[in-house]
Amino acid sequence: MAALVERELRQSIPSPWAIPEPLRESMMYSLMAGGKRLRPILVLAAAEALGGSPEAAVPAALAVEMIHTYSLIHDDLPAMDNDDFRRGKPTNHKVYGEAMAILAGDALLTHAFFSVVQSARKHNIPADRVIDIVEELSRLSGAPGMVGGQAADMLGEQGVTKLEELEYIHLHKTSDLIVFSLKAGGRIAGAAEAQLAALERFGTCLGLAFQIQDDVLDLIGDESKLGKPVQSDVKQQKVTYPYFIGIEASIAKVGELTREAKEAILAADFPQPERLLELADYLMKRDH
Amino acid sequence: MAALVERELRQSIPSPWAIPEPLRESMMYSLMAGGKRLRPILVLAAAEALGGSPEAAVPAALAVEMIHTYSLIHDDLPAMDNDDFRRGKPTNHKVYGEAMAILAGDALLTHAFFSVVQSARKHNIPADRVIDIVEELSRLSGAPGMVGGQAADMLGEQGVTKLEELEYIHLHKTSDLIVFSLKAGGRIAGAAEAQLAALERFGTCLGLAFQIQDDVLDLIGDESKLGKPVQSDVKQQKVTYPYFIGIEASIAKVGELTREAKEAILAADFPQPERLLELADYLMKRDH
Secondary structure, eight states: OHHHHHHHHHTOSOTTSOOOHHHHHHHHHHHTSOOOOHHHHHHHHHHHHTTOOHHHHHHHHHHHHHHHHHHHHHHHSTTTTOOSEETTEEOHHHHHOHHHHHHHHHHHHHHHHHHHHHHHHHHOOOHHHHHHHHHHHHHHHSTTTHHHHHHHHHHHHTTTOOHHHHHHHHIIIIIHHHHHHHHHHHHHTTOOHHHHHHHHHHHHHHHHHHHHHHHHHHHHSOHHHHTSOSSHHHHTTOOOHHHHHOHHHHHHHHHHHHHHHHHHHHHSOOSOOHHHHHHHHHHHHOOO | OHHHHHHHHHTOSOTTSOOOHHHHHHHHHHHTSOOOOHHHHHHHHHHHHTTOOHHHHHHHHHHHHHHHHHHHHHHHSTTTTOOSEETTEEOHHHHHOHHHHHHHHHHHHHHHHHHHHHHHHHHOOOHHHHHHHHHHHHHHHSTTTHHHHHHHHHHHHTTTOOHHHHHHHHIIIIIHHHHHHHHHHHHHTTOOHHHHHHHHHHHHHHHHHHHHHHHHHHHHSOHHHHTSOSSHHHHTTOOOHHHHHOHHHHHHHHHHHHHHHHHHHHHSOOSOOHHHHHHHHHHHHOOO
């Protein structure tokens, strides 16, 4: 599925469009910079779980990767996390300058909505279902979702974060876009309400587990596998799950959340849930 | 119509949403900072021209003002135009810091798509018409539209702009969002293809006239009426219409474009085109 995502991402900006070349390059630089492609794969896997065609879910899968990519570009800016490298490559603003990086992020964010609409255009997904997906994308990636999580994270670093505030940050910064991915794939394949609720539960647990695992790997992971320096949270005085409850309890929490996620899927009636369940296990066991 | 827009903008972020307070404040600070509200008024006026209810066009009107506002916030950032004041008030990043200003811009951009979808939800606009509006908003405000215009403007300042490149900049940086506004209002009121084409022609001419008028006012306008220093384009070595063809020819061009815009509307079959025509005249005669 990752290969399909790579191929489609490469063609995701219509080539006849007249776009200033440095802007197009800057967008594609970050969009094609690799990574696990977790979110688009979750879109396709959720459609597959319902017995739907992954093809029809591709536009929504590309959309969520565009949102994820824009958030990384803006996050890396000097005014935000001020990161010079990501996945071993110079960050967008180090290559194209800050102004172009801001614009490339804005353009990718905007283009995500164009991509979602292509579900209706190319794959005959009913318009009202696409409207639901647009609404959910704007909510879960916007102020009450991912951007709200980023803002809380930034404010939290300044001092007074409690465990419940950390949960708010993880829930919105990470889980919301994962929940969107799963429900969008589900909606495209015609999921019933109970199935959408199960996908939401699965995504919320998975997103939280994913984030706690990130925190744990930052403490005890292998730098060469992670492709980034460890202990960065400690150095930046970031509050994390291990900071509050310790490493062992954090590892146990990842296991619990993964079980809870899989149970939500198993309790609902999915014809082909295998890949979703495998993804949950893979994420729990990952070392990078 | 401006009063309706102000009132609705104030309520445009659902109050039950859990959003970090500084993010909500930063979004509202710029959204409620005044201005002509030209774009939302054009949405409503286009719906009215077709005999449609302006009420149903309100969600799209708010959306376009959110897009316009986010573009100003990001434009004012130190990495872009580095402006400390806008409309006599400190710019967003001067009040909330750069990181929050970037996030507030991202959140407003994202929220625009939420607002458009409310046309379908609250006003029973058919879903396929709303899909068309979402697609057009993403195209005209994204890489092949407004963001592309911004990028070209930024690159152009660095030296080698020709008149045709300046036209590209004006067309995308300014006209595209005005064209979107008019066609969105038209679509919501059920415009036929010929009427949408007339609105597009009207918007393209009006946007270009608006931008040339801006350039002219920057040279010969009254600082107290404009609320900003004049001659800033010269100081920043920006290329403008007057730079290429002189002030008198620029003023004549504004008049020509305004006539052309009005003719496009008069040639199509609009039951109530009066307000649209008045807006064209008002923009030509404005001194701020």
